[in-house]
Amino acid sequence: MVDVPTVVLSSAGTLCIAALFFTIYNRRRAHIKMALSLSYQAIKNILLCQTKEQRILDFVLKNAVRGDPQSVIDNIDKYCSQREWSMNVGNEKGIILDNVVKESNPSTILELGTYCGYSAVRICRLLKPGVRFFTVEFNPAYAAVAKQIIEFAGLIDKVQVLEGSTGDIIPQLKKKYEVDTLDFVFVDHWKDKYKPDTQLLEKCNLLRKGSVVLADNVIVPGAPDFLEYVRNCGKYDCTNFPSFLEYMDEKDALEKAVFRG
Ligand SMILES: C[S@@+](CC[C@H](N)C(=O)[O-])C[C@H]1O[C@@H](n2cnc3c(N)ncnc32)[C@H](O)[C@@H]1O
Ligand SMILES: [Mg+2]
Numbered sequence: 001m002v003d004v005p006t007v008v009l010s011s012a013g014t015l016c017i018a019a020l021f022f023t024i025y026n027r028r029r030a031h032i033k034m035a036l037s038l039s040y041q042a043i044k045n046i047l048l049c050q051t052k053e054q055r056i057l058d059f060v061l062k063n064a065v066r067g068d069p070q071s072v073i074d075n076i077d078k079y080c081s082q083r084e085w086s087m088n089v090g091n092e093k094g095i096i097l098d099n100v101v102k103e104s105n106p107s108t109i110l111e112l113g114t115y116c117g118y119s120a121v122r123i124c125r126l127l128k129p130g131v132r133f134f135t136v137e138f139n140p141a142y143a144a145v146a147k148q149i150i151e152f153a154g155l156i157d158k159v160q161v162l163e164g165s166t167g168d169i170i171p172q173l174k175k176k177y178e179v180d181t182l183d184f185v186f187v188d189h190w191k192d193k194y195k196p197d198t199q200l201l202e203k204c205n206l207l208r209k210g211s212v213v214l215a216d217n218v219i220v221p222g223a224p225d226f227l228e229y230v231r232n233c234g235k236y237d238c239t240n241f242p243s244f245l246e247y248m249d250e251k252d253a254l255e256k257a258v259f260r261g
Pocket of ligand 2: 087088089188216217
């Protein structure tokens with residue numbers, strides 16, 4: 001069913017983001033390209049009375065193979081690189097994410113920022129049975145799309161989509177969700193929350209010696225206060241992985257911060 005307020009709100013939001021990108025970065029080709037793409041998406045949302053996230057879901061349901069996570073990932077990448085730009089971690093940084101997940105061999109994982117479930121599918125396809133994966137999303141429309149994509153990928157039994165804000169959910173993880181400590185945290189929500197939510201994880205005793213905190217988009221849009229904190233507070237060993245912004249020819253990076261305990 002078409003949710004008109006969601007479409008109108010997301011279109012208005014998208015137009016504002018496009019205007020912001022255009023104003024701030026009006027001399028940079030990649031950002032002009034993104035601004036044009038977001039403006040086109042906003043117009044399409046209004047004309048079709050449908051959101052981009054619903055179009056991503058439709059494309060997956062139509063083209064991917066049910067129960068095949070790799071085919072779901074490939075089809076989202078295809079749609080977002082060829083038709084409409086979208087804020088999934090994408091394939092180039094996704095390969096780095098895969099490698100960091102594999103080398104840390106986690107048993108309990110938290111993702112901050114689900115969006116359409118792309119990175120959740122990407123991470124969960126690598127996990128052995130019995131691993132616990134929680135992903136937090138405060139936009140109900142995105143969470144609904146993510147659940148359908150994760151279900152289509154055949155991974156719904158491995159994933160718990162927690163609807164709400166990270167600031168509310170992180171403090172509930174121990175008691176409500178019986179989490180002792182987290183082995184791996186993928187930080188990919190709004191960038192001004194990276195630092196406070198990392199500090200909240202510490203405060204709630206959810207990190208143990210060796211817990212891996214992997215943060216996306218530390219260059220674009222950028223999380224300078226988070227980088228300054230993890231690199232200089234003395235509690236983490238940090239590694240930077242240079243790469244490119246999802247579906248764009250623009251430098252970005254992931255930062256891996258390993259908690260010293
Ligand atoms: C960049 S997208 C996540 C992309 C996803 N990790 C992927 O690569 O497929 C960021 C998401 O975080 C959500 N978000 C932002 N701040 C949040 C917060 N404080 N609590 C919960 N969700 C948040 C947004 O609604 C958005 O869907
Ligand atoms: Mg990201």
